[in-house]
Amino acid sequence: MREQKLFIDGTWRAAAETTQVVDRWSGEPIGVVHRASAADAKDAVDAAEAALRRGFPVHQRAEVLERTAAYIAAHAEEFAAMITAEVGKPITASRTEVSRAVGTLGFAAEEARRLPSETVPMDATEGGVGMIGFTIAQPRGIVAAITPFNFPVNLVIHKIGPAIAAGCPVVLKPSDRTKLTAGLLTEAFEAAGIPAGYLNLVTGTPAEVVTTWQEDPRVAVVTFTGSSKVGWQLKAAAPQKMHVLELGSNTAMVVAADADVERAATDTITAALSNSGQACVSLQRVYVEAAAADQYLHLVAEKFAAVPTGDPNLDTTLVGPLVADAEVERISSWLEEATQRGAKILAGGTVEGSVLAPTLVADAAQVDRIVCEEVFGPVVSVVTVPDVDSAIAQVNDSKYGLNTAIYTASLATAMRYARDAQAGSVLVNVPPSFRADHMPYGGVKDSGQGREGVKYAVEEMTEQKLVVLKA
Structure with a gap:
């Protein structure tokens, strides 16, 4: 039996209520998960805000992502077994997912080291003669990651990895069906030395957790994979936020x-x-x-x-x-x-x-x-x-x-x-x-908006600031 607590501001902490998790195939109990309140969800944003103010140098972001990849690779069978236990995914598919997640983290580390920026030819207009212009990529802010059950490691990494590469702290709400797997993943980042507040795991009900994040103006980006109905509801509830929505399909x-x-x-x-x-x-x-x-x-x-x-x-x-x-x-x-x-x-x-x-x-x-x-x-x-x-x-x-x-x-x-x-x-x-995992991925119509694929997700989670200099 695994006890899964909340992870907020670099610390594992208990919640007032817990729920039991059972093996999808056998029905046997495999864990107890703590259920966050709205106050816990707000604490996670507080921690993320403080982390964003402290900053996270690019070389350290890349190193944490690489160490997390190495940790998951070393514990691959444990991750695969937990995926299969929680949702019944065939074990060979679970192993493939874990292997892909290691690669996704590698791509994220690479992107951290080559954040997009460019020079702007200011003298392309008469008024810009004598000026130098360039852009710098800055994190948009706190990222709320809301993830599904079907790929509980690699799809979560597709949200956390680019966010960390971009310098954005993350508040993570995993699927209610894969909370133990999310805990293992959080432990991997903790072991890799992620700074306090840059990854916060909040397991709880959408009514309390997601609603709290939607209403908090400090949350700048919502990245969600799930049904079209829920995705568009998230955007409608907080239209001022950046949304990356990977929604339904009938391929x-x-x-x-x-x-x-x-x-x-x-x-x-x-x-x-x-x-x-x-x-x-x-x-x-x-x-x-x-x-x-x-x-x-x-x-x-x-x-x-x-x-x-x-x-x-x-x-x-x-x-x-x-x-x-x-x-x-x-x-x-x-x-x-x-x-x-x-x-x-x-x-x-x-x-x-x-x-x-x-x-x-x-x-x-x-x-x-x-x-x-x-x-x-x-x-x-x-x-x-x-x-x-x-x-x-x-x-x-x-x-x-x-x-x-x-x-x-x-x-x-x-x-x-x-x-x-x-x-x-x-x-x-x-x-x-x-x-x-490095290709642009996303849909049109009711299949969503925005693009994942590590490089493209990093672009969604950064904004370009223009700097103009004149001697």
Whole structure:
């Protein structure tokens, strides 16, 4: 049993109330977490404000980020086991996430050492002759990081790492489902020597913690990954703050008639089923040209049926339990709605305990919730289309636009898709779930605003101050 306290101003401290955490697969208790009050949330901002005034030299930021990366690498199995215990992520996926987080911290250390600045040619105008102008990157201020359950190490690092690189103190509220993992991560930064107040862990209810931060003018940036509904509510409640919002999606992929269909089918497994489909960029919609549809559906149905499911602690498991039983019930009800309207389940659709079998659906309609909403589970809907133009129209017929992909042998088709698809990222012959941690990452429409990817997040968290000198 692990006891998880709050971490405020460099000190672990108890709260008045605690909640129990259980293993997602076994149901056994694994920890007790202290629950912060609104007063604790305010104390965290006080500590961050004092830290910001003291400052944090660039070379020290980079060194702390590097030491944190080394600590996590040395304790990788402990981190992976905790992720799997808290949310049921298959252990191999948890290990991959931890490895990626180490790399993300490395990118953040690099960016700390090359914060953006530039010279400005003041004599480009007559009035500027004899002057020298340049910009310096300064931290925007305190960053409130509000993080989800599905990548409780790497997505948290995608917020903390750039903030520290930029010189911004962080107040962190992790998902209620991954508080113990957040505690391990905070311990890593503490062991690396992060100055007091530059990282504050506050585990509590959004009503008390997040509301306190929204109302506090000292919090300059809110970086949030989660549902579109909550993201836009956060922005509406505090429109004067900078917001970086990574929100929902119903990721689409197109398989053209000239595609390598075997490759597309194989990549569908990775794109749709990694982390049991619980990712913003998890593949949910596939539009296949008619000439390739039968082969694609046959191959994917065959591959789905062979996917190992069940105990997330086994190295062989690809699809484990969903994060909550309520999610299993929700997705099952959406599948039932679709089949009542004429959709056909070609593989999966069954539930065993808290595990939903990998599910392949054909002939679903654009209005079915398994198509137009975010499923966040191991479900893929395949629609046969007459041509790529029709596919593009249906891909864009969505309130979301995060990642999308096309499989084709034609450069012309690929470029047309890259131009016309409404998404933050377009991938060609690459699974739409792909994300490298240094690339710009973010969406359009209801998928959010702003960009992550370490360099780009640092830019969101800094502001350029112009300095003009005249002898």
